[in-house]
Amino acid sequence: MTQPHATKVLVIGYVWPEPRSSAASGHVMQILETLLQQGWDITFSSPAGTGEHRADLTALGIREVPIELNNSSFDDFVRELAPDIVLFDQFMMEEQFGWRVEKHCSDALRVLETSDLQSLRHARHQRLKDRLKASDDNNDFNELFAPALREEFELMADTDLAKREIAALYRCDLNLMISEVEIELLVEQFNMPRNLLHWCPLMVESPSVPPATFEDRAHFLSIGNFRHAPNWDAVLWMKTTIWPLIREQLPNAQLHIYGAYTPPKATALHNAAQGFHVMNWAEDALQVMSAARVCLAPLRFGAGIKGKIVDAMLCGTPNVTTPIGAEAMYGEHSWPGAIAHTAQEFANNAVQLYKDESCWKDAQSFGQTLLNDRYQRSIHGPALIEKLLYCQQHLPQLRRDNFTGSMLRHHHNKSTQYMAQWIEAKNRNPL
Incomplete structure (x- = not known):
């Protein structure tokens, strides 16, 4: 009697995962890891170059194919x-490879892992730029932090990025959303x-050992990929703005800033006399987070949810952030x-x-409760x-019900195929 084959999953990554560099990875x-626990056969592919902090997927039993x-x-x-499931990591990978997947394995379940809504993040970034041009007040950004979903929609709706991203969501059978706010925005x-989300x-x-105590910690910490x-x-x-205000009240305070791919413009900000230390990449982010007393995450724009804040809760480190940082x-x-x-x-x-x-201590306790209730694997x-x-x-019925997605997939596949053929021909016969 033949055994049923293990579910084959193809993951097409925007980058090779670097879990110690970004929350997205x-x-x-x-x-x-969740798919591996099912005993599924996983192949990870990416057109990206290999980064210096990439995870060793082969050690986990995952096949790597550039x-x-x-x-x-x-x-x-x-x-x-002939995968059973194709997981696109970020919508650009669906744009680039989705039509080829459709052409050769149309019965594969198409899943998109969004990380965050990029069109929302970019629209918020533009709103911040407009605000900074309009006013030199670097203190109060309350107007950026609590817009109604309708305002967010109007900010995004006319952008090419939103049209591309949301079309890709429709073309997939399922989209993994990290933020409940983004789900409500889309719906x-x-x-x-x-049902597409x-x-x-x-x-x-949850950590198996108690976090470091108040007395055993020192300094402020900020962490995040500089890219x-x-x-x-x-x-x-x-x-x-913020650090000078803190130093007015705590003249000896020290801030340690960690981040992968630290550019020269960041290292140029390092000033030990001001207690402002740009520390480059942290070999172990949880270790440095556990040693800090307070995590600072003053985000003026962004989307999704924040890995640095989940890490802070894992380490029992209270944080200060904005409504953008706390969203969802x-x-x-x-x-x-x-x-x-x-x-x-x-x-x-x-x-x-x-x-x-x-x-x-109250903040630390709140973090442990939040972690247990919302983020358990x-x-x-x-x-x-x-x-x-x-x-x-239920794939046939789901696709029948998602007529808009089928229509977008039909037109995208045709137009992208013609464009790809033109590009390949041009590459073979350059002028």
């Missing part, structure tokens, strides 16, 4: 692999069917630190948490598998 690794953009060799690869404002936040396991624009903007806001992260729970709307409020809250042990891992299996079993 960390989330991809959490999904991969691929190229606009190269028909992918056709032979995907035809031979209520863009009229996307809710699945809430899959960061998935972690991620919201992180770089947060560093600038700290340097120019805590539901009805108390925040594990403080949420500030102005630079002055941010600095005051940071100082209070740093000095007040009772307040600090034991909850979200099985839910993800259950959803994938359901979609596989």
Whole structure:
């Protein structure tokens, strides 16, 4: 009697995962580990170059296959692999490879891992740029932090990026969303069917050892990949406005800023005399987070949910952030630190948490409760598998019901195929 073959999953990554460099890569690794636990056969492919901090997927039993953009060799690869599920990591990978997947394995379940809504993040970035041009007030950004979903929609709706991204979501059978706010935005404002969206936040396991105590910690910490624009903007806001306000109240305070791929413009901000230390990449982010007393995340724009704040909760480190940083992260729970709307409020809250042990302990406790209730792998891992299996079993009906997606896939596949053929011909016969 023949045994049924293990479910074959092809993951097409925007980059090779670097879980110690970005929360997005960390989330991809959490999904991969969840699929591995099912005994599924996983192949990871990417057209990106290999980064210096990439994870060793082969050690986990995942096959690694580099691929190229606009190269028909992918056709032979995907035809031979014949995956049951294709997971696109970020919508650009669906744009580039989705039509080839459709051409050679149309029955494969198409899943998109969004990380965050990039069109929302970019629209918010533009709103911040407009605000900075219009006013030299570097303190109060409250107007950026609490827009209604309708305002967000109007900010996004006319952009090419939103049209591309949301079309890719429709073309997939299931989209993994890290933020409940983004789900509501898509459903209520863009009229996307809710059954195309699945809430899959960061998935972690509670720490097995107690966190370091208040007395055993020192200094403020900020962490985040410098290639991620919201992180770089947060560093600038700290340097120019927030950190001087903190130092007015705590003259000996020290801030340690960690981030992968530190550019010269960041190292140029290092100033030991001001207690402003740009530390480059952290070999172990959880170790440095555990040694800090307070985590600072002054994000003025962004989307999704914040891996640095989940890490802070894992380490029992209270944080101070903005409504952007806290968005979609805590539901009805108390925040594990403080949420500030102005630079002055941010600095005051940071100082209070740093000095007040009772307040600090309460924030630490809130973080542990929040972590247990919203981010447990034991909850979200099985839910993800259950959803994938359901979609596989009901795929014909799901695609029939998603007529808009079928229509967009039809036209995208035709137009992209013609463009790819033109590019390949031009590459073969350059002028």
